[in-house]
Amino acid sequence: MSKEAxxxxxxxxxxxxxxxxxxxxxxxxxxxxxxxxxxxxxxxxTPGLIGLSLGVYGxxxxxxxxxxxxxxxxxxxxxxxxxxLFLFILGLLLAYVSExxxxxxxxxxxxxxGAIMAVAYAWVGDNIRDEQRNRGMSxxxxxxxxxATLAFIGGPILYRWFNVPQMxxxxxxxxxxxxxxxLIFIEGEQKAPSYYRPIKFxxxxxxxDKNITKLFTAGFITNYILVSQFFIVPQLLENSLAADxxxxxxxxxxxxxxxxxxxxxxxxxxxxxVKVATLSFAIIFVGDLTYFTSNPYWIGLGMxxxxxxxMCLVTLLPASVTKLSQKSYRGKVTGIxxxxxxIGSFIGGSLTGFLWGxxxxxxxxxxxxxxxxxxxxxxxxxxxxxxxxxIQ
Numbered sequence: 001m002s003k004e005a006x007x008x009x010x011x012x013x014x015x016x017x018x019x020x021x022x023x024x025x026x027x028x029x030x031x032x033x034x035x036x037x038x039x040x041x042x043x044x045x046t047p048g049l050i051g052l053s054l055g056v057y058g059x060x061x062x063x064x065x066x067x068x069x070x071x072x073x074x075x076x077x078x079x080x081x082x083x084x085l086f087l088f089i090l091g092l093l094l095a096y097v098s099e100x101x102x103x104x105x106x107x108x109x110x111x112x113x114g115a116i117m118a119v120a121y122a123w124v125g126d127n128i129r130d131e132q133r134n135r136g137m138s139x140x141x142x143x144x145x146x147x148a149t150l151a152f153i154g155g156p157i158l159y160r161w162f163n164v165p166q167m168x169x170x171x172x173x174x175x176x177x178x179x180x181x182x183l184i185f186i187e188g189e190q191k192a193p194s195y196y197r198p199i200k201f202x203x204x205x206x207x208x209d210k211n212i213t214k215l216f217t218a219g220f221i222t223n224y225i226l227v228s229q230f231f232i233v234p235q236l237l238e239n240s241l242a243a244d245x246x247x248x249x250x251x252x253x254x255x256x257x258x259x260x261x262x263x264x265x266x267x268x269x270x271x272x273x274v275k276v277a278t279l280s281f282a283i284i285f286v287g288d289l290t291y292f293t294s295n296p297y298w299i300g301l302g303m304x305x306x307x308x309x310x311m312c313l314v315t316l317l318p319a320s321v322t323k324l325s326q327k328s329y330r331g332k333v334t335g336i337x338x339x340x341x342x343i344g345s346f347i348g349g350s351l352t353g354f355l356w357g358x359x360x361x362x363x364x365x366x367x368x369x370x371x372x373x374x375x376x377x378x379x380x381x382x383x384x385x386x387x388x389x390x391i392q
Contacts, residue, residue: 022147027171029151060112062342069335088114125322138265223344281375
C-alpha cells in the first residue's frame with residue numbers, strides 16, 4: 001500500500017468517528033446562541049448564574065479530559081467514548097426538563113463531563129499512520145467544520161419554530177444517533193498481545209519535555225483565541241448585522257477555512273508542521289488587527305483569517321501530540337492537551353469579558369499579543385515522532 005494514500009480501513013474509521021463527532025458538534029453549537037436569552041426565563045436566574053451556566057461547560061470539560069484519557073488507556077477508546085456521549089445525552093435531557101437555573105447549571109456540568117475529545121484524538125492516533133496523521137485529522141476537522149456551518153445556519157431557522165428546551169431535545173436525539181453509530185459501525189480496538197508490557201508513564205517527565213509542553217501551550221492559546229473571537233466579533237458586528245445575521249460572516253469563513261485546512265494538513269504531512277503552524281498563528285495575528293476598525297467588511301475579513309488559522313491549528317496540534325505519545329498512554333497525553341485547551345477557553349472568555357468592561361481595545365490588544373506569542377512558541381518547536389518511551 002502506498003504511503004501517500006489512506007487505506008480503506010483508515011478512511012472508514014475516519015469517516016465513522018468524524019461523522020459521530022460532527023453530529024455531537026451540530027447539536028452542541030445549534031443551541032449555543034440562545035442560551036443567554038433562555039436563561040433569563042428560568043426560575044431564580046441572575047446575570048451571574050446565567051454566565052456561570054454558559055462557562056461551566058468548558059470548566060467541566062477541562063476537569064474531565066485527563067480522567068477520560070486515563071480510562072480510555074485502561075478499558076479502551078470505544079467504551080470510554082460511549083460512556084462520555086451517554087453523560088452528554090443525559091445533560092441535554094436534563095436541560096430539556098430544567099425549570100430553574102440551578103438544575104440548568106447541573107445539566108451543563110453533565111454535558112461537559114462527557115469529555116470525549118481527548119479519547120477521540122487518541123483513537124485516531126492509534127489507527128492512523130504517522131505520515132497520514134495530519135491528513136486524517138483534517139478529515140475529521142472538515143466533517144466537524146461542516147456540522148458547525150450547518151449549525152450556524154440551522155440554529156436561527158429552527159429557533160423560529162422550536163423553543164430552546166425543544167432544541168435541547170433535538171440535540172439529544174442527534175447525540176444518540178452518534179452514540180448508536182459508534183456502537184454499531186465502529187470497531188473497537190484490538191487487545192494488546194499477552195507479551196506486551198506498557199512502559200511506565202510519568203507526568204513529570206512529560207511536562208519536562210520542552211517540545212510537547214510547547215504544543216500544550218499552543219493548544220491553550222488556540223482555544224483562548226477561539227473564545228475571545230466569538231466574544232469580540234459578535235459585538236463588533238452587532239449594529240451592522242445583528243445576532244441573526246452573524247451567519248453571513250461565520251458560514252463563508254468556515255467554508256474557506258475547511259479548504260485551507262486540507263491544504264495545510266497535506267503540507268504538514270510532508271514535514272512542514274512548524275511552518276504551517278507558525279503561518280496559521282501569523283494569519284490570525286493579521287486578522288486581529290482589523291478589529292481596531294469599525295468597518296464591518298474589514299472585521300469580516302479578520303474573522304475569515306481567524307477561521308483559516310484556527311482550523312489549521314485545531315487539526316495539526318492534536319495530530320502532533322499523538323505522534324509524541326506511546327499508544328498505551330496516548331489517552332493520558334491527549335487528555336492533558338485537551339485540559340490545556342479548555343483552560344484556555346475558560347480564561348479566554350473570562351479575561352476577554354473582564355477587559356471588555358473597561359475598554360474593548362484592551363481585549364483586542366491582548367488577543368493580538370496572545371496570537372503573536374503562539375507564532376513564536378510553535379516557531380521554536382520541532383515536530384518529532386519520539387514517543388513517551390524516550391522521555392521517561
